[in-house]
Amino acid sequence: MRSTRRLRTGVVAVTVLGLSGFLAACGGDSEAGDNSGDTFTIVQYEDPTTAQGQGWAKAVEIFKEDHPDVTVDFQQTSFDAVRQNAKILLAGNDVPDVIEFNKGNADGGQLAAQGLLEPLTDEVSERGWDEKVTGPMAAFARYDENGNAGEGEWYGIPNFGEYVMFYYNKDVFEKAGITEIPTDLDGFEAMMDKLLAQGVTPISSSASTSQGFNQMWVWYSLVSALADRDQIDDFMFLRDDVDFSADPWAEGTETFAQWIDKGYVGKNLGGLSYEQATVNFLRGNTAMLIWNNGEFARITKDASFDWGTFTMPGANLVMGSSGHLWGVPAKSDNKDLAYDWIETTLSPEVQNVIGKNGGLPLAGDPSQIDDERVRALSERFNELVDQDAISYYPDYPVPGFLDFIQSNMQAMSNQNENASEYLEKLQAFYDEGKESQVP
Amino acid sequence: MSIPSDTALSRSRPVRPAEKRRRRRTPREQLTRWGVLAVVGLMALATALPFLLLVVNAFRSGTDYSTHGPLSWPEAWTLESVRGYLGRVDYPVALWNSILISSVVAVVGVVLGLLAAYSIGVGRVRGGGGLLAVLLLATMLPQEALIYPLFYGAQATGTLNTVWSVIIVFSVLQGAFATYLLSSVMATVPVELLEAARLDGANRRQILVRIVAPLLRPTMGVLVVFFFIWTWNEFYIPLVLLSDPASQTVPIALSTLRGQYSIDITVLNAGSLLSLLPTLVFFVIFQRTLSRGVTAGAVK
Numbered sequence: 001m002r003s004t005r006r007l008r009t010g011v012v013a014v015t016v017l018g019l020s021g022f023l024a025a026c027g028g029d030s031e032a033g034d035n036s037g038d039t040f041t042i043v044q045y046e047d048p049t050t051a052q053g054q055g056w057a058k059a060v061e062i063f064k065e066d067h068p069d070v071t072v073d074f075q076q077t078s079f080d081a082v083r084q085n086a087k088i089l090l091a092g093n094d095v096p097d098v099i100e101f102n103k104g105n106a107d108g109g110q111l112a113a114q115g116l117l118e119p120l121t122d123e124v125s126e127r128g129w130d131e132k133v134t135g136p137m138a139a140f141a142r143y144d145e146n147g148n149a150g151e152g153e154w155y156g157i158p159n160f161g162e163y164v165m166f167y168y169n170k171d172v173f174e175k176a177g178i179t180e181i182p183t184d185l186d187g188f189e190a191m192m193d194k195l196l197a198q199g200v201t202p203i204s205s206s207a208s209t210s211q212g213f214n215q216m217w218v219w220y221s222l223v224s225a226l227a228d229r230d231q232i233d234d235f236m237f238l239r240d241d242v243d244f245s246a247d248p249w250a251e252g253t254e255t256f257a258q259w260i261d262k263g264y265v266g267k268n269l270g271g272l273s274y275e276q277a278t279v280n281f282l283r284g285n286t287a288m289l290i291w292n293n294g295e296f297a298r299i300t301k302d303a304s305f306d307w308g309t310f311t312m313p314g315a316n317l318v319m320g321s322s323g324h325l326w327g328v329p330a331k332s333d334n335k336d337l338a339y340d341w342i343e344t345t346l347s348p349e350v351q352n353v354i355g356k357n358g359g360l361p362l363a364g365d366p367s368q369i370d371d372e373r374v375r376a377l378s379e380r381f382n383e384l385v386d387q388d389a390i391s392y393y394p395d396y397p398v399p400g401f402l403d404f405i406q407s408n409m410q411a412m413s414n415q416n417e418n419a420s421e422y423l424e425k426l427q428a429f430y431d432e433g434k435e436s437q438v439p
Numbered sequence: 440m441s442i443p444s445d446t447a448l449s450r451s452r453p454v455r456p457a458e459k460r461r462r463r464r465t466p467r468e469q470l471t472r473w474g475v476l477a478v479v480g481l482m483a484l485a486t487a488l489p490f491l492l493l494v495v496n497a498f499r500s501g502t503d504y505s506t507h508g509p510l511s512w513p514e515a516w517t518l519e520s521v522r523g524y525l526g527r528v529d530y531p532v533a534l535w536n537s538i539l540i541s542s543v544v545a546v547v548g549v550v551l552g553l554l555a556a557y558s559i560g561v562g563r564v565r566g567g568g569g570l571l572a573v574l575l576l577a578t579m580l581p582q583e584a585l586i587y588p589l590f591y592g593a594q595a596t597g598t599l600n601t602v603w604s605v606i607i608v609f610s611v612l613q614g615a616f617a618t619y620l621l622s623s624v625m626a627t628v629p630v631e632l633l634e635a636a637r638l639d640g641a642n643r644r645q646i647l648v649r650i651v652a653p654l655l656r657p658t659m660g661v662l663v664v665f666f667f668i669w670t671w672n673e674f675y676i677p678l679v680l681l682s683d684p685a686s687q688t689v690p691i692a693l694s695t696l697r698g699q700y701s702i703d704i705t706v707l708n709a710g711s712l713l714s715l716l717p718t719l720v721f722f723v724i725f726q727r728t729l730s731r732g733v734t735a736g737a738v739k
Contacts, residue, residue, distance in 0.1 A: 043682075047698055048527065075684055078695040085679050088590050094599065102699075162700075275702050282505040294700030302505035 040337050041073045044100035045082055045324075050297065051359025052160060052323070059350045063341055070337065083107060090116040095329040098338040101156065103140035103325050104396045105437065109147030111327070112155040118328040119153040123339050129157055132346050132363035136390035137161055137322040139237070148437060149396070150237035156325025159345050161360045163311070163320030163381055163390065164217050167281065167289045167299055170306040172200055176287070184314035185225060185255075192264045195287045204286035205265040206272035207406075207413040214277045215409040216394065217290050217319060218265060223252030224391035225315035232317060232391045238398075238434050244427045250419075257419040260412060269413040292320070293377060296358045300373070309377065311384075317391035318384055322362070398433025493715075497521065497708040504705050520709035524696070527706070530713065532685060533692040537671055538717065540602050540609070540688060545666040547610040549659050552617020557647050559618065560625025561633065571622060574615040582675045593680050600683040608676055613666045624658050625651065664725045671718050689714040 042060075046052040060074050075096070083102055089095065090111060101108050111117050124130050133141060137158060144152035168181075176198045182188045192202040206212035224232065226248035234240040244250070259265055266286065274291065281289035282302050289295075299307065311318045326345065328338040344350060346363055355364035358374050360381045369375040384390055395402035408425060411417035464472075496504060497520055499513035507514070524530070555574075559567040589608055590599070598604035628651060636646050652659075677688050684692075693710050696703060 045695070045698075047696070047701075047703075050698070050701075075682075076695055077682065077684070078691075078697060079699045080694055080697065081678055081682070081691070084675075085682065088586065088679055089682055092590065092594055092599070094594075274700075275704060279505055279508055283508055284506075292700055294698065298501070298505070298701065298703075302502045304502075304506050 038069070039071045039073050040067075040098075040334050040341070041075065041096040042098050042341065043075045043077055043082070043096040045077050045079045046100070048076070051354045051357035054357050055159070055350045055354035055359065055361070056345065058353045059341070059344045059347075062347065062349060063344045066340070066344070067337065086111055087114070087116065090329045090331070093331070095331045097329070097332045097334040098341050099327055099329060100324050101327050103149070103156065103158070103322065105143075105148055106399050108140070108156055108325060108327070109143045109149055111147075112143040112153070113145060113147030116330055117155045118330050118332065118335060119155060120157065120328065120339075120342075121154045123342075124154045124157075127339070127343055129342070129346060130154075133158060133322070134362075135385055135388045136320075136392070137362055137385060139392070140322055140396075141325060146437065146439065148238055150233070150239075156327045157342050157346070158322035158325050158362060159351070160323040160354055161320060161362060161381060161385065161390075162292045162294065162323055163318055163360070163384055164221060164290060164292045165309045165311050165318075165380075166203075167291065167295075167307055167309050169281070169284060169287055169303075170308060172198075172284065172287045172305075176200065181310045182313045185312075188313045189264075192262075196263060201263070201266040201280075201286045202288060203259075203265045204277045204281040204289040205269055205413075206274050206277040207269040207410045208271050208273045209403070209406045209410055211273040211275070212269065212271075212277075212406070212410070213274050214272075214290055215265065215269060215413050216405055218259065219253065219256045219409065220391070220394040221290065221312045221315070221319050222255050222259075223248050223394075224317040224319055225312050226252050227317055227391065229317070229388060235430075236392050236397055238438050242427075242430065244423045244430070245420075249423060249426075253419040253423055257412065260415065265413070270410050293358065293360055293381075296374075296377060300358070308373070309380075311380065315389075317389050319393065320381075320384060320390045321392045323360075398430060398437055401429070401433065404429050493708055493712055496705055497712045499705060501703065501705045509704075520705040521713070523703070523706045524710040524713065528692040528695060528710065529684065530689075530692065533687050533689045534717065536602050536681075536686060537689040540605050540677075541667045541670040543606050544609040544613055544670045545663045547606075548613030548666045549617050549662050551610060551614035552621050552662070553647075553652065553655070553659065555614070555618040556621035556625055557651060560622035561628070561646075561651060567622070571619050575619050577615045578612060578619070586676065586679055589676065590679060600681060600686050602681070602686055604680045605673075605677050605688075608680070609670050609673065613670065617662050617666075620662065621655060621658065624655060628654055660725070664722060667721055668718050689717075 044056065046056060048054070048057065056074075060072060064070075064072055079102070082100065086099070086101055086107070087110065090099070091114075101111060108117075120129075130138065138154075140149045141156045141158060142152050142154050143149055172195070173179075176194045178191055178194060182191050195202040203214075203218065205214040205218060207215040231242075231248060235242045242249075266280075272280075277286075278289060278291065278295055278298070280286050282299065282304075284305060289299075296309075326342045328335055328342075332338055348363070348365065351361035351364040352368050354361040355366065355378050356369050356371075356374065358377065360378060362385075364378065366375050366378040366382060369378060395405055404425075408417060408422050412419075412422055492509060495513060496509055498516045498518070500515070500517050500519050503514050558564055559570060564570075589604075593599040593604035593608075596604075598607065632650060633646060636650050641649065671688075672690060673688075674690050674694070678691055678694070681687050681691065693707070693714055696707050696710060
């Protein structure tokens with residue numbers, strides 16, 4: 001029975017080791033590292049080839065000039081990594097000094113509510129950031145004590161924005177005899193009938209539950225087109241109760257169902273992702289693509305035809321929002337440097353680099369942009385912000401909403417579910433989510 | 440997870456052909472054999488197809504992909520995407536990290552498993568079955584449930600953001616699986632063999648090194664290969680424990696290519712291909728020693 005005794009000794013040893021490790025983890029906070037004093041760590045996830053990436057490369061340059069004695073560690077990570085990790089990373093001892101994070105109640109709101117981010121309200125008013133980040137662009141920079149967006153302290157500063165538009169193939173439009181972009185929804189439907197008569201699918205769409213966002217954007221664009229500011233804000237910021245059986249939800253969803261029936265968005269969307277919808281448009285198989293400015297650079301590079309963009313004709317509000325946010329971790333050792341960094345990213349030099357490369361800077365000057373299409377893109381964005389006509393993305397308000405909406409979009413696109421069935425489910429899901437969000 | 444290892448393990452048992460004598464086959468039999476060949480060929484093609492697509496789309500330009508789609512033959516072969524990938528990601532560093540982590544884990548995991556399995560499988564300790572169940576549980580737990588303790592453990596030991604945190608975690612996790620598997624294989628080793636060795640004056644260590652380990656070599660070889668590949672492909676735990684780019688592995692470097700609203704498909708393909716090649720090379724090299732090990736075991 002010697003082996004049994006050995007085993008017992010082993011088990012005891014392992015238990016003691018495990019316990020001591022656990023205790024060390026609990027008590028180890030006293031020696032929290034403040035040894036990173038002269039290195040300034042920036043963690044972000046923008047692809048260096050994009051407008052934002054190029055703008056920030058410029059910002060690093062300027063920042064180094066302004067702070068010659070600081071070593072800048074500019075780290076590249078991924079959107080998914082920050083989304084999954086931020087909570088763990090920022091609770092640890094070794095936190096970055098400034099971090100890019102995703103907006104919304106489920107992401108940024110959680111970080112703010114758990115005290116992992118430094119409130120920026122004082123800096124915002126002192127440095128005048130609220131003059132650059134205004135209206136709908138500021139909505140997801142502020143979170144209340146429950147982590148709900150819309151009001152409360154500032155926790156993040158966006159540099160750029162995004163909005164949803166139709167990219168259209170001018171050659172296909174010409175062939176179908178369409179010379180002007182319609183100005184209202186009826187005109188838009190008539191135009192799509194013309195395209196259908198030519199045997200062309202009007203809108204390139206997708207409804208896969210994995211990354212097939214186009215149908216959701218068509219649906220919410222239709223709701224936004226008929227909605228007013230208060231109706232969207234009630235829905236988005238969990239204020240007054242939302243009745244999904246009333247307009248704009250009822251009419252928007254009914255129209256969406258009709259568009260599916262009429263074939264405006266194509267067939268067999270259940271398995272398509274946005275990438276495939278984009279390729280279908282670029283191959284000339286479809287007349288329009290609904291997407292945000294995220295694919296603008298790619299379409300500029302890859303389209304073999306003449307193209308343009310417009311937003312939903314006759315719409316009250318247009319889908320869009322501010323971009324990702326800069327935040328300062330509560331455990332950051334270099335908070336003043338972090339504020340200087342955010343200030344740098346909002347400076348005209350950086351903002352105009354973003355604008356010229358097809359990004360949508362919040363404080364840029366469109367007249368500095370030479371390329372006509374890029375300037376029009378930027379000008380339309382500024383117009384929407386000035387008119388307070390941005391309706392955000394529909395999945396922001398309650399946790400788990402994206403998956404819920406996506407699976408229903410797929411069901412509707414496959415014609416397994418009609419508008420009223422969807423709206424009923426939506427009401428139940430939203431109300432339940434709201435209850436858990438607003439104690 | 441255990442399906443591939445089961446099929447690989449079954450090959451370590453000698454298989455005797457059902458019929459030794461040769462006889463003429465009827466035309467009908469001939470036809471069936473050709474039919475089977477055709478079906479197997481088609482299945483092989485279907486298996487290879489995704490890989491071929493990956494290669495085709497890794498060596499074409501983004502514009503070509505966008506205008507002709509993923510299924511067409513490229514207009515021109517280009518290294519544009521490969522260059523794009525290497526320009527965006529520090530591939531040599533990630534490659535080195537991945538090779539280091541996967542190799543160390545593969546070897547340490549199997550050695551740990553062998554030692555632990557020896558005490559359970561041959562030593563037949565009391566409660567061995569319960570221990571195995573606990574170890575199996577460790578491999579079945581979703582990694583999300585483990586991540587907080589692992590993160591704080593790595594932080595307390597100062598291994599956070601170094602490859603060692605991941606090496607320790609996966610050595611233990613894979614070691615648990617190896618223990619489970621090796622101890623059940625060890626239970627099939629004839630007791631007479633061990634007793635004979637003991638009568639010849641071999642002590643426990645000698646029995647392990649001279650008798651048991653050689654008998655289990657084929658199984659351990661298979662485990663090394665699988666542990667290497669599984670660890671190579673691990674994503675979630677390395678993602679959390681290795682946030683510093685200097686310690687990142689290949690799959691994590693690959694994930695930095697994906698944005699929220701845009702994907703550069705050809706660059707992603709080129710990156711995937713470059714990430715996949717090392718495991719492929721490893722597998723091809725070890726496949727040979729593997730089959731040699733299998734036959735060596737079978738003769739015994």
